[in-house]
Amino acid sequence: MYLSPHVYIDFDGTISLTDTTDLLLQHFAAPEWQEIEAAWERGEIGSQECMIRQISLLNVSPNELDCWLETIPLDPAFSSFVRFCEQLGFPVTIVSDGLDRTIKTALRRLGLTLPVVANHLEWLGETKWKLGFPFAREGCRSLAGHCKCSSMAETHGRRVLIGDGRSDFCAAERADIVFAKGKLLAHCRATGLQHLPYATFSDLQPTFMRWIADLEATQLRSQLSLTQKDKDHHHAD
Incomplete structure (x- = not known):
């Protein structure tokens, strides 16, 4: 049996249907956030x-923020995909260059408990916030708050990445297979990275199942080949 793949899933535009940080800024930040976005x-x-400067423009209480976060639209098939992975014994980790508070609120809504590796949104009191970067890495090629490629490098065995955007580009190079849409799909096609396209988790799951079946078949062929070589070696002796 192969070593269980570790499944890494992006959040914004992948689990959520839109970029939640942009939505948050549209609702609660001073309009200068758009100029900062354009520079990025x-x-x-x-x-x-980009995110340090944008988050400093937020003006929202924790209670108002949490109530609003409950309304963020999520991919309706995401929960069943996670439970499918859990049944197979595949670890799942959320890797995001977004906000931990947003992601943890979404997971609570879905009744899921998963590791979240993301930037930390810290309340400064009243309606002010700042962003922390517990998973940043000096020298990160993407200059991201969270260096996804470093997070994935700690995994032994096969790595699966499911994503959609620029923060996934570096991580895609560390993955054995990438399930991609949006800018990530265009990047994989342009660079020749091994990938499979998807639109939602409902069409991703059958594609993922086929990939697992191919993986098992390849592993079985490899084992049979080694067994045959071992037999041939004994006959030669």
């Missing part, structure tokens, strides 16, 4: 600097 889009600043 042009590649003038990294995502870490």
Whole structure:
């Protein structure tokens, strides 16, 4: 039997149907956040600097924020995909360059308990917030708040990445297989990274099942080949 794959799943635009940080800023931040976003889009600043500056513009109480987070639209098939992975014994980790508070609220809504590796949203009192980066890495190629490739590097065995955006580019190079949509799909096609396209978790699950079946078949063929070589060696003796 092969070593169980570790499944890493992005949050914004993958589990959530939109970029939740952008939605949050639209609702609760001063309008200057859009100028900062444009600078990031042009590649003038990294995502870490972008988000530090944007989060400092938030003006919302914790209670109001948490109530709003309950309304974020999520992929309706995500929960069943996680439970499918759990039945197979595949560990699942959420890896995001977004906000831990957003992700943990979403998981609570779904009744799921999963490891979350993301940037830390810290309340400063009243309606002010700041962003912390417990999973940043100096020298990160993507200048991200959370270096996903470092998080994935700690895994032994096969790595599966499910994502959609720029923060997944570096991590995709560490994965054995990438399930991709959006900008990540275009990146995989342009760079020749092994990938399978998907649109939602409902169509991803059967594709994932086929990949697992192929993995098992490859492993079985490898074992049979080794057994045959061992037999041939004994006959030669």
